[in-house]
Amino acid sequence: MLFNVLCVLIAAQVPSVPGLSEVPPAPPLNVHVDNWLLTWPPAPEEGNVTYTVQYSSFDSDVWTDVPACVHISSNSCPVISTKEKGEHGCVMLRVQAERRGLTSTPVQACSKHGDSCTPDFRLTAGARPGSLTVLLSRSHSLAQEHGDHAQHRVYYGKEGAPREEHVDAVSSVTIPELQQGQRYCVEVQYLYFSHPVGLGACARCELVPTAVLVRHSSGKDSKGSEVVAAVVPVVVVLFVVIPVLAYFLIFQRGTIKRWLRPPYQLREDFFLGPFPENLPVCSPPEEHCLVISSFSPKELSD
Structure with a gap:
């Protein structure tokens, strides 16, 4: 106990060295x-x-x-x-x-402003909940000279947090699987053979959209409406379309045949008209005969 007290007194008497506590x-x-x-x-x-x-x-x-x-x-x-x-x-x-x-x-x-060395981009909500779309152009000057070797590096992260995640893309890209209802910020910089080039565009932030669940007055969610939408066509086919088709096939066959009959009809006097005249007459061919000098029955020759 006495040793600890002496150590405290000695430490209190030692002057602090400048620079040791600096940060x-x-x-x-x-x-x-x-x-x-x-x-x-x-x-x-x-x-x-x-x-x-x-x-x-x-x-x-x-x-x-x-x-x-x-x-x-x-x-x-x-x-x-x-x-x-x-x-x-x-x-x-x-x-x-x-x-x-x-x-x-x-x-x-x-x-803050895009130029030949700084990409210009727009940030919008993605087509699906929990995603953001970064709209980028492929017609910038670096791409015209270096082709697909000049790309974009998109840094992203929650607002107020370091933007440690990134994705590389030639043109517009969608960032999926973000936390819904949170604001995310995006910075974009040019790449040349995967090496950062020029000043990056300052961060722009956007709220990640959330999935909207549609509810009816009865308290059921949209899944109930999807089931009803799938059942209604089946009921219509079973109880309306099939009975109507059966009625026409059984009781209206004659009507169906008349509907299917071709529209052309022969004239009523088609077979009663006068026989055409001045038809060419075919004369029999001239016969050639052989004269038999004599002929007698067998009995007379005996």
Whole structure:
């Protein structure tokens, strides 16, 4: 017991070493580009925080500092100079916060407007409950030059949560099996040979539709109406169509025969008309005879 008390007293007398309790600053949020001006909200009441902007060119994994945006205290920086660094003007941008030598997790920027390096898309409710459809175009400039090697990567997740799931597609795609009644957000970025290219389009959110169950006043759901809809045609066939057909086949056979008789009729005087005259007369052929000189019965010859 005495040993524990001495340890507490010694620890209270030891001065704290600066920097041992420091933690990295919070990463910037909502980093976006508008007309090549990169902006993000200021850090909430955090002093001595600076920011550094980096870019990555087309089809590259190397991040380079933007010279005009290194250790700046403001929350915006023009990045038009980076456009010429990438093929087709396509670059990716990210920002990280710094304080006393400690850096935050870098956050990639998105673009609010579609251009040759940023896809433009629309988000709508899917045809089935629990799905969303991302409408994409195949006629963008990268696809015209690189064909199907240029695709879209669609990131999605619940609103307020990280968008960790993604799906790759050439054109429009439907995301199934989402939680109904929840809002989901989607971001889209170009791909070149499965490598992210250019600034991604900023997130757009949509409510996932739910299945609607139609109920009748009696309290039965739509399954009861489906059963009734299937039984009614069977009853009509058994009690209406079949008896009518049987009546006509048994008692109206003559009428049916008259209905089936061809419409053409011979004239009543067809067989009573005058026999045609001036028909060609066929004369018998001329006969050729042989003259017998004599003939006598057998008895006379005896």
